[in-house]
Amino acid sequence: MSTSILQKDREKFTELQKVIDEYKDKEGPLMPIMHKAQEIFGYLPMEVQEYIANALDIPVSDIYGVATFYSQFTLKPKGKYSIGVCMGTACYVKGAQAILDELCKELNLKPGDTSDDLNFTLEATRCLGACGLAPVIMINDDVYGRLVPSDIKRIIDKYRNK
Amino acid sequence: MKSLQELEQIKQKTLDSVSLRKDRAGGIRIVVGMGTCGIAAGARPVLMSFLEEVQKRNLRDVTITQTGCIGVCRLEPMVEVTRPGEEKVTYVKMTAEKAKRVISEHIVNGKIVNEYTIGAAE
Amino acid sequence: MEFYRSHVLICGGTGCHSSGSSDIREVFQTELKKNHLENEVLLVQTGCFGLCEVGPVVIVYPEGAFYSRITKEDVPRIVSEHLLKGRIVTDLLYHDSIHEDDAIKSLDEVNFYKKQKRLALRNCGVIDPEKIEEYIAFDGYKALGKVLTEMTPEETIELIKASGLRGRGGAGFPTGLKWDFTAKAKGDKKYVCCNADEGDPGAFMDRSVLEGDPHCVLEAMAIAGYAVGADQGYIYVRAEYPIAVKRLTIAIAQARQMGLLGKNIFGTNFSFDIELRLGAGAFVCGEETALLASIEGKRGEPRPRPSLPAVKGVFGKPTLLNNVETYANIPQIILNGPEWFRSIGTEKSKGTKVFALGRKIVNTGLVEVPMGTTLREIIYEIGGGIPGGKEFKAAQTGGPSGGCIPAEHLDTPIDYDSLSEIGSMMGSGGLIVMDNDNCMVDIARFFLDFTVDESCGKCPPCRIGTKRMLEILDRITKGQGEEGDIEKLETLGKNIKASALCGLGQTAPNPILSTIRYFREEYEAHIRDKKCPAGVCQALLQIVIQADLCRGCGLCVKVCPTVAISGERKSPYVIDQNKCIKCGACLEKCPFKAIVKG
Ligand SMILES: Cc1cc2nc3c(=O)[nH]c(=O)nc-3n(C[C@H](O)[C@H](O)[C@H](O)COP(=O)(O)O)c2cc1C
Ligand code: SF4
Ligand code: FES
Numbered sequence: 001m002s003t004s005i006l007q008k009d010r011e012k013f014t015e016l017q018k019v020i021d022e023y024k025d026k027e028g029p030l031m032p033i034m035h036k037a038q039e040i041f042g043y044l045p046m047e048v049q050e051y052i053a054n055a056l057d058i059p060v061s062d063i064y065g066v067a068t069f070y071s072q073f074t075l076k077p078k079g080k081y082s083i084g085v086c087m088g089t090a091c092y093v094k095g096a097q098a099i100l101d102e103l104c105k106e107l108n109l110k111p112g113d114t115s116d117d118l119n120f121t122l123e124a125t126r127c128l129g130a131c132g133l134a135p136v137i138m139i140n141d142d143v144y145g146r147l148v149p150s151d152i153k154r155i156i157d158k159y160r161n162k
Numbered sequence: 163m164k165s166l167q168e169l170e171q172i173k174q175k176t177l178d179s180v181s182l183r184k185d186r187a188g189g190i191r192i193v194v195g196m197g198t199c200g201i202a203a204g205a206r207p208v209l210m211s212f213l214e215e216v217q218k219r220n221l222r223d224v225t226i227t228q229t230g231c232i233g234v235c236r237l238e239p240m241v242e243v244t245r246p247g248e249e250k251v252t253y254v255k256m257t258a259e260k261a262k263r264v265i266s267e268h269i270v271n272g273k274i275v276n277e278y279t280i281g282a283a284e
Numbered sequence: 285m286e287f288y289r290s291h292v293l294i295c296g297g298t299g300c301h302s303s304g305s306s307d308i309r310e311v312f313q314t315e316l317k318k319n320h321l322e323n324e325v326l327l328v329q330t331g332c333f334g335l336c337e338v339g340p341v342v343i344v345y346p347e348g349a350f351y352s353r354i355t356k357e358d359v360p361r362i363v364s365e366h367l368l369k370g371r372i373v374t375d376l377l378y379h380d381s382i383h384e385d386d387a388i389k390s391l392d393e394v395n396f397y398k399k400q401k402r403l404a405l406r407n408c409g410v411i412d413p414e415k416i417e418e419y420i421a422f423d424g425y426k427a428l429g430k431v432l433t434e435m436t437p438e439e440t441i442e443l444i445k446a447s448g449l450r451g452r453g454g455a456g457f458p459t460g461l462k463w464d465f466t467a468k469a470k471g472d473k474k475y476v477c478c479n480a481d482e483g484d485p486g487a488f489m490d491r492s493v494l495e496g497d498p499h500c501v502l503e504a505m506a507i508a509g510y511a512v513g514a515d516q517g518y519i520y521v522r523a524e525y526p527i528a529v530k531r532l533t534i535a536i537a538q539a540r541q542m543g544l545l546g547k548n549i550f551g552t553n554f555s556f557d558i559e560l561r562l563g564a565g566a567f568v569c570g571e572e573t574a575l576l577a578s579i580e581g582k583r584g585e586p587r588p589r590p591s592l593p594a595v596k597g598v599f600g601k602p603t604l605l606n607n608v609e610t611y612a613n614i615p616q617i618i619l620n621g622p623e624w625f626r627s628i629g630t631e632k633s634k635g636t637k638v639f640a641l642g643r644k645i646v647n648t649g650l651v652e653v654p655m656g657t658t659l660r661e662i663i664y665e666i667g668g669g670i671p672g673g674k675e676f677k678a679a680q681t682g683g684p685s686g687g688c689i690p691a692e693h694l695d696t697p698i699d700y701d702s703l704s705e706i707g708s709m710m711g712s713g714g715l716i717v718m719d720n721d722n723c724m725v726d727i728a729r730f731f732l733d734f735t736v737d738e739s740c741g742k743c744p745p746c747r748i749g750t751k752r753m754l755e756i757l758d759r760i761t762k763g764q765g766e767e768g769d770i771e772k773l774e775t776l777g778k779n780i781k782a783s784a785l786c787g788l789g790q791t792a793p794n795p796i797l798s799t800i801r802y803f804r805e806e807y808e809a810h811i812r813d814k815k816c817p818a819g820v821c822q823a824l825l826q827i828v829i830q831a832d833l834c835r836g837c838g839l840c841v842k843v844c845p846t847v848a849i850s851g852e853r854k855s856p857y858v859i860d861q862n863k864c865i866k867c868g869a870c871l872e873k874c875p876f877k878a879i880v881k882g
Contacts, residue, residue: 027599028561030581035523035562069583069740070564072523088485092730126567126734127485128524130302133336141526143302163543164551166429169420176421179326182291183345183410196369209289213324217287225346226289228370 012040013051020055029056030066034073043074079114079121081159083107084138088127091135095148099135100124102149106156119160178222189223190269194256195240196228204257205239211258212241215265224269237280243268252280288326290367293343295409297332297495298488298527299649300339304356305329308340311356315363325367331496333409334650335396338378343409348390352378399666401628402652403636404452404489404612408496413531416538419499425544427618428503431510432550440511441467444614447622448634453479453570453607454685454711454787456633456700462604465594466512469602474514476505477598477605479575480521480528483567484683485734487714489638490608492650494521494528497612498535502558504611506545507618509556512604517558520575523565532560567738571786572605574740585742586786607712609638629655633699639681639715641667644674644722656697659689663717674719678802682711684731684738685791687798688724707798709791723820724803725810729757731795735788746789749780753796761821765811770800819881825866826881831856833878840870840879 019036023029033056037048044067053060067073085091085100104110107120114121130136133145137155144155163169194209209228216224229242237254243264244250251274253264260278267273276282294300294309309329316322333341338352342362349372351362358376365371372388381394391397402408411418419425431440445460466474478501482490494501505517521529536558539545547555561579568574569584576598578584597603613635617625629635633655639662642648646668653662659679663669670676678688681698687708689696696702700710718727732754741747753776756769777793784790800807809815816824829840829849834856841849841857848864851857859870871879 028579028581031561031564031578035564065583066581070566072564126483126565130299130336133299133302136302143298145302163425163549166426166433166550169425169429172417172420173423176417179288180411180418180421182288183293194370201369213287213289227346
C-alpha cells in the first residue's frame with residue numbers, strides 16, 4: 001500500500017472513517033459507504049477499497065466485485081467536471097452523436113477519458129431522463145438541453161474559466 | 163403525530179393557503195381594477211386593504227385578483243365582488259377605508275354596501 | 285399561515301430544471317421584491333406538470349394562467365403586468381390554453397390535460413414537494429391515519445385486493461395478492477421496498493412522482509408496512525436522479541419530525557421507518573431479486589427462482605417490493621374506496637397508467653390516462669399528433685422488454701392484457717412514437733444493443749444469445765444480411781425467452797420478435813434488396829442523382845467532401861458510390877432537387 005497517498009489524503013480518510021462509523025451497524029452498509037467514499041475521493045483507488053474491507057471485516061475481493069459491477073463506481077480518477085453525453089433513445093435520434101463528436105474535438109478526449117489536468121472527464125451515458133430536451137448533456141449536476149454542436153464551446157468555456 | 167385530529171388541524175391550517183390552486187370557480191371573488199388608470203387613482207392601497215382584512219379575519223374561500231381597466235376610468239379605483247350564485251356588484255371610487263366596510267358588510271354578512279356601488283354613483 | 289392572493293407555481297421537475305427553472309425562480313423573487321409584492325404573491329416550486337416539451341412552465345393562480353417556455357427576460361413582464369396589474373401576458377401563454385376569444389382555458393380544458401386522469405400524478409405540479417404541510421392539506425397521511433386507527437392489517441389487504449390494483453412496474457402482478465403473500469410469510473422481521481430504479485431509456489414516470497409528490501410514496505410504504513407486518517422500508521432509487529434523491533431525503537426528514545415515520549405512529553404501537561438506497565448504474569437492478577441483492581450491498585445479479593421475495597427477500601427475510609407508481613395509487617384507494625378505483629379502467633386493468641411520451645410526437649412529456657384509452661387518443665388527442673403531419677408508423681411500449689405496435693392497432697384499448705396479446709407489454713410506461721423516417725430494424729438493434737450492454741452476464745442464454753442476435757442485426761443493417769437470418773433471429777429469440785434466468789434476458793428478444801412480426805418486409809428489404817426503406821441505415825443508403833432532373837450545374841461537386849461526384853457541365857452528374865460517405869451535403873445544395881436518398 002502506498003503510504004504517500006495515505007498521508008496526503010489523511011483528512012479524506014478521517015472523513016471516510018466517520019461515514020463507516022455511521023453505517024457500520026446498519027444492514028447492508030457497503031453500497032452507501034462506497035457511494036460516500038467515491039464522493040470523498042472522486043474514485044475508488046485500491047487503498048480505499050482495502051481500507052473499507054478492513055473496517056467492515058470483509059474480503060477486499062467483495063468490494064472489488066461490487067465496484068466493478070456497477071457502472072457508477074470508478075477505479076480511475078475522474079475529472080473535476082464530469083461530462084455525460086446522453087445517448088438514450090430520444091437524444092440519439094436528435095443528434096447526440098454530433099454533440100459527442102464536438103465535445104471530443106473541443107476537449108481533445110475520447111469518451112471514457114479524463115483530461116491530463118484532471119479538469120474534465122467525458123462519458124457517453126444512458127438516458128438521463130430529460131428526453132423532452134433532447135439532446136442533452138450533464139456536467140456534474142447541471143443539465144444542458146436542446147443542444148446543437150455550436151453550443152458546446154460556450155458551455156465548456158464556462159467551466160474552463162471557473 | 164398522535165391522532166387524526168392533529169393531522170386535521172395541520173390540514174386546516176394549510177388549506178387556506180393552497181385552496182387557491184384547487185378550484186377557482188367556488189367562493190367569493192374580489193376583483194380590483196388595476197389598469198394604469200386604476201393604479202393612478204389609488205388601486206394599490208385598496209387591494210392591500212382587502213388583503214389585510216381577509217387575512218385578519220381569516221376568511222376562507224375568498225379569492226382576490228386584479229384585472230386590467232374595468233372601463234370607466236373616471237370612477238376608478240373600481241372593485242367587482244361576486245358571491246356564488248349572486249349578481250356581480252361593482253363598487254366605484256374605492257379607498258382603503260371603504261374596502262374594510264365592503265369586507266365586513268358584503269363579504270362577511272352578505273349585505274351590499276349600496277352607497278359605494280356604481281348604481282349610486284351614476 | 286399568511287394569506288397570499290396569488291400563487292406562482294414554477295415547475296421544478298428535472299425537465300424544467302434543466303431548461304432553467306431555478307434561475308427563473310430567482311428572478312421572480314427579486315422582481316416581486318422590487319414591486320413590493322412579496323407578501324401578496326407566493327412562489328411555489330412544484331414537481332413536473334408533464335409538458336416538459338414547452339418548459340420551463342409557470343402557472344399563476346387564481347387565474348390558472350399557464351405560461352410556457354419562460355425565460356428570465358419574461359419574468360419582469362409577468363410580474364409587472366400580470367401580478368401587479370392583473371393583465372395576463374397572453375403572448376407568453378401556452379398556445380393551447382387560450383380560447384379563440386382570448387379568454388384563458390382552465391387547465392382541464394387544455395387538450396393535453398382534457399383526456400387525462402391524474403391519480404398517481406394528482407399532486408405533481410400542484411403542491412410544493414418540499415413542504416409536508418401542503419401534502420397534508422391535500423389529504424396527505426389521512427389514509428395512513430385511517431388504516432392505523434380504524435382498520436386491521438387484514439382489512440387493509442382485502443381492500444387493496446378488492447380494488448384490483450396491479451403492479452405498475454411492468455409485469456402487472458395483482459398488488460393485493462403480493463401483500464397477502466408477504467403478510468402470510470413466516471418471519472420475525474419483514475421489509476417493505478420500493479423500486480425506484482427506473483431504467484428504461486425514455487421513461488421518467490417514477491422520477492416525476494418522486495420529485496413532485498415524494499410523501500405519497502412514503503405514506504403508501506408505511507401503509508404497506510402495517511399491512512404486511514414490516515417496520516423497515518427501503519427505497520432503491522437511481523443515483524442518476526439527484527433531484528428525486530434530494531426531495532426524498534427532505535420528505536423523510538419531515539415525516540420523521542412530524543412523527544409520521546418512526547415510533548408509535550398516530551399513537552398506535554405501529555412503528556415504521558424508511559431509508560434510501562442509491563443504485564449505481566446497473567439496469568438489471570430493476571429486476572426484483574437483483575435489486576434486493578443490491579440493497580444488501582452485493583453485486584446486483586438476479587437469483588434463480590423459486591426464491592420469492594415475499595418469502596425470502598432482502599437479508600433473507602420476507603420482503604414486499606412494489607413500484608413507485610403502484611404505491612402512488614395506494615393512499616387514494618384507501619380514502620376513496622375500492623369501488624371508486626374499480627370504476628376507472630377496463631375489466632382486468634383498473635385505474636390509470638402514466639406514460640412518458642417521446643420521440644416523434646408534438647407534446648413530449650408525461651401523461652396519465654385511464655386504462656383502456658386507445659393509442660390513437662394518447663397520440664393524437666393528448667400528444668398533439670406527429671410533428672410535421674407525418675404518418676404514424678409504430679409505437680414502442682415497454683422499452684427494451686416490450687415491442688412495437690403498428691398502425692393497425694391504434695384503436696386497441698390499452699391495458700396489460702391487450703398489449704401482451706399484440707406482442708408488446710405495458711412495461712413501466714415509456715411510449716415512443718415513430719413515423720416513416722424510422723427504420724424498424726434499426727430500432728430493434730438499438731434496444732438490443734441496450735440489453736446486451738446491460739446483461740449482467742450470469743446466465744449464458746442472455747450473455748451469449750443476445751450477443752449473437754445483435755451480431756445478426758448488425759450485419760443486416762450493414763447490408764450483409766443473408767437469407768435465413770430472419771428465421772435464425774426468431775429461433776434464437778424463442779430460445780432465449782425460454783431459458784434466460786431473469787426478466788431482462790427473457791424479454792430482451794421482444795423488440796426484435798415484434799418488429800419481425802409486423803414489419804417483416806422491412807427486414808427482407810434490408811436482406812434481399814440491400815435497402816433501408818426509411819433511409820436510416822447508413823451503409824444501405826444510396827445517394828443518387830436523378831439524371832432527368834439534373835441540369836449539370838456542378839454545385840454538388842463543390843460541396844462533396846470526398847470528391848465522389850463527377851461529370852461534364854450541362855449534362856447529368858453521377859455519384860461514385862464507393863467514395864460517397866452519405867453525408868447528404870449535396871442533397872441540400874442541389875437547386876433542382878435532383879439528388880435523393882434511397
Ligand atoms: C430487467 C428488469 C428491469 C426492471 N426495471 C424495473 C424498474 O426500473 N422499475 C420497476 O418498478 N420495476 C422494474 N422491473 C420489474 C420489477 O422486477 C418488479 O416486477 C416490480 O418492481 C414489482 O413492482 P410492482 O408489482 O408494483 O409492479 C424490472 C424487471 C426486470 C426484469
Ligand atoms: S437473463 Fe441476463 S440479466 Fe438476467 S440473470 Fe441472465 S445474464 Fe443476468
Ligand atoms: S434519451 Fe436523453 S434524456 Fe432520455
